[in-house]
Every structure is written in C-alpha cells, then in structure tokens.
Amino acid sequence: NGNVGLHHTTRNALAIAGVTAVIKDLLDSGLIDHAVIDAMGAGVAVSAQAPDTIALDDATGPQLNLFLHQVTPNAALRNAALPSRDAAGNRIANPPLALDLHYLLTAYGRAELQAEVLLGYALQLLHETPVLPRAAIRRALHPTIVDGTALPAIYQSLRAADLAEQIEMLKITPSALSTEEMSRLWSALQAHYRPTVAFQVSVVLIESTRPARSPLPVLSRGETDPVSKRERGVLAFSGLTPPLPT
Numbered sequence: 187n188g189n190v191g192l193h194h195t196t197r198n199a200l201a202i203a204g205v206t207a208v209i210k211d212l213l214d215s216g217l218i219d220h221a222v223i224d225a226m227g228a229g230v231a232v233s234a235q236a237p238d239t240i241a242l243d244d245a246t247g248p249q250l251n252l253f254l255h256q257v258t259p260n261a262a263l264r265n266a267a268l269p270s271r272d273a274a275g276n277r278i279a280n281p282p283l284a285l286d287l288h289y290l291l292t293a294y295g296r297a298e299l300q301a302e303v304l305l306g307y308a309l310q311l312l313h314e315t316p317v318l319p320r321a322a323i324r325r326a327l328h329p330t331i332v333d334g335t336a337l338p339a340i341y342q343s344l345r346a347a348d349l350a351e352q353i354e355m356l357k358i359t360p361s362a363l364s365t366e367e368m369s370r371l372w373s374a375l376q377a378h379y380r381p382t383v384a385f386q387v388s389v390v391l392i393e394s395t396r397p398a399r400s401p402l403p404v405l406s407r408g409e410t411d412p413v414s415k416r417e418r419g420v421l422a423f424s425g426l427t428p429p430l431p432t
Contacts, residue, residue: 200347201390202257204327205287205356207344208318209387210234210252211326213291216311217250226300237292237377249294250304255371260284260389263354277398286388288361290371293381301381312385317357323350352391359386 214232217223222230231249233240240251263284272278291308295301315322327344349356361384363371372379406417423429 198347198395199392200344201349201352201392202254202285202287203340204323204344204347204349205387205390206234206252206254206289207341208323208326208349208356209289209358211329212315212318212322213250213252213308213311217307220307220310222304222307226303228297228300230304237290237372237375237380240292240294240377242294242378244296246296248296248300248304250308251292251294253290253292254287255290255375256288258286258288260286263389263391277396278401279398280394280396283392285390285392286386287390288384288386291383291385305381305383309383312358312360315358317355318387320350320355323356349390354389354391356387356390359388360384361386 210232217230217232226248228247231247232252233249234252234254237251237253240249263282266282266284269278291305291312293301293304293308295304327347327349329341363384368379368382368384372382406419408418408420410416411418
C-alpha cells in the first residue's frame with residue numbers, strides 16, 4: 187500500500203536498570219565531591235541490592251543502599267499513542283510503556299551518627315538534582331575505564347540503554363510513606379529496618395522497536411469539483427451564524 191509510512195522507535199527494556207545505575211552513580215560521585223569520607227572517617231560504599239542481602243556485621247563499613255521496591259504505570263502517559271492497531275489488526279503505532287519507579291534509600295552506619303551523616307548528604311544530593319541531566323545519564327551509562335579495569339558485564343549491557351535520548355526528562359520527587367506503610371514494607375522484605383527515605387523517579391519510557399504502518403494525512407474532503415476533478419475541501423464560514431445547517 188503506497189499510502190502508508192514506516193516508523194521506528196529506539197527505547198528498550200534496559201531503561202529501568204539504567205535509571206538505578208544513574209542514581210547510584212549520582213550518589214557515589216556526590217559523596218566523593220563532598221568529601222564525605224573525611225567526615226565519616228571511613229570509606230563509604232554505595233550499592234543497589236535488596237535490603238535483606240545487606241550484611242550488618244561490624245566487619246563492613248558505612249553504606250548507602252538503593253532499592254527499587256515498586257514500579258507503577260505513569261498516569262499522564264499511559265494512554266499515549268492509543269489505539270495502537272487499526273480495525274484490521276495492523277499495528278499503526280508503538281505506544282510507550284510509561285512507568286514511575288519507586289525507590290528506598292537506606293543508610294547503614296556501624297558507628298554512632300554515621301547513618302545520619304550519610305542520609306543527610308544523600309538527601310542533599312537528591313534535592314539538588316531534581317532533574318537528571320542528559321549528560322549525567324550518558325556519563326553514568328558509559329563510564330570511563332581507568333587503568334584497564336574490567337567493567338562488570340551488566341554495566342556493559344547498559345550501554346545499549348538509550349535512556350538519555352528519551353523525550354521525557356527523568357525527575358526525582360520525594361515520597362512520603364507513613365509509619366504503617368514503612369513497617370509493612372520492611373516486614374515484607376524480612377530485613378532489619380535502618381533509616382530510610384522514599385522517592386520516585388518519573389517518567390521512564392519503554393517503547394517497541396517493531397515497525398508500524400500509519401496512513402498519510404488527508405489532503406482534501408468534500409464533493410469533487412467538475413472542472414479541477416478535485417475535492418473542494420472544508421467549507422469555512424465567517425460570522426456567528428452559518429448560512430445553512432452545519
């Protein structure tokens with residue numbers, strides 16, 4: 187059919203892991219820039235693991251842990267580009283899967299006040315970066331290799347996540363969880379509670395790369411002119427009252 191166009195999109199399913207990697211890099215780089223190691227008197231680790239896997243023994247140092255605990259549809263964009271198929275069942279659009287990511291950020295300290303210091307710096311970093319810059323996203327997903335250090339396989343895969351090119355910017359918003367909600371969450375995690383803050387990142391777009399066929403725009407409508415053999419197009423009337431029922 188000559189009256190169709192082909193469209194391709196490039197987002198992929200690595201976007202969720204890419205967001206976690208970007209925020210982890212933001213926290214890690216921010217702690218270094220603020221010389222938190224000097225304030226803590228010890229090295230600080232930044233991880234992205236489930237809370238029940240974090241070691242609580244005295245042999246490990248202070249730590250910040252980022253945990254993705256929930257993914258929800260984004261209300262504003264969940265109906266974008268719908269319907270995705272025509273009456274014949276042919277794909278005419280690739281509607282994006284729009285998601286909001288919900289995180290828990292937990293501070294672990296082995297000495298007195300270490301958790302509070304870590305949490306304070308982490309909250310300051312998130313507060314000062316309400317929108318993740320595209321340059322920071324590219325830098326986090328394409329880290330510089332120093333002295334031939336081998337990049338973990340999962341981070342090599344994240345290079346294919348074109349997160350920085352999605353049309354919507356990634357925004358960080360604090361979330362408020364009640365004591366009951368926090369208690370239920372940590373009970374479900376079967377982990378010991380530590381000072382924790384919740385925040386949300388939106389919006390993450392995952393789109394299909396499959397080709398879609400859509401009709402070309404309509405050029406004219408109405409009755410055919412006997413001289414030009416073309417449709418007359420839309421009739422436009424000036425004034426408040428049209429001269430005939432419309």
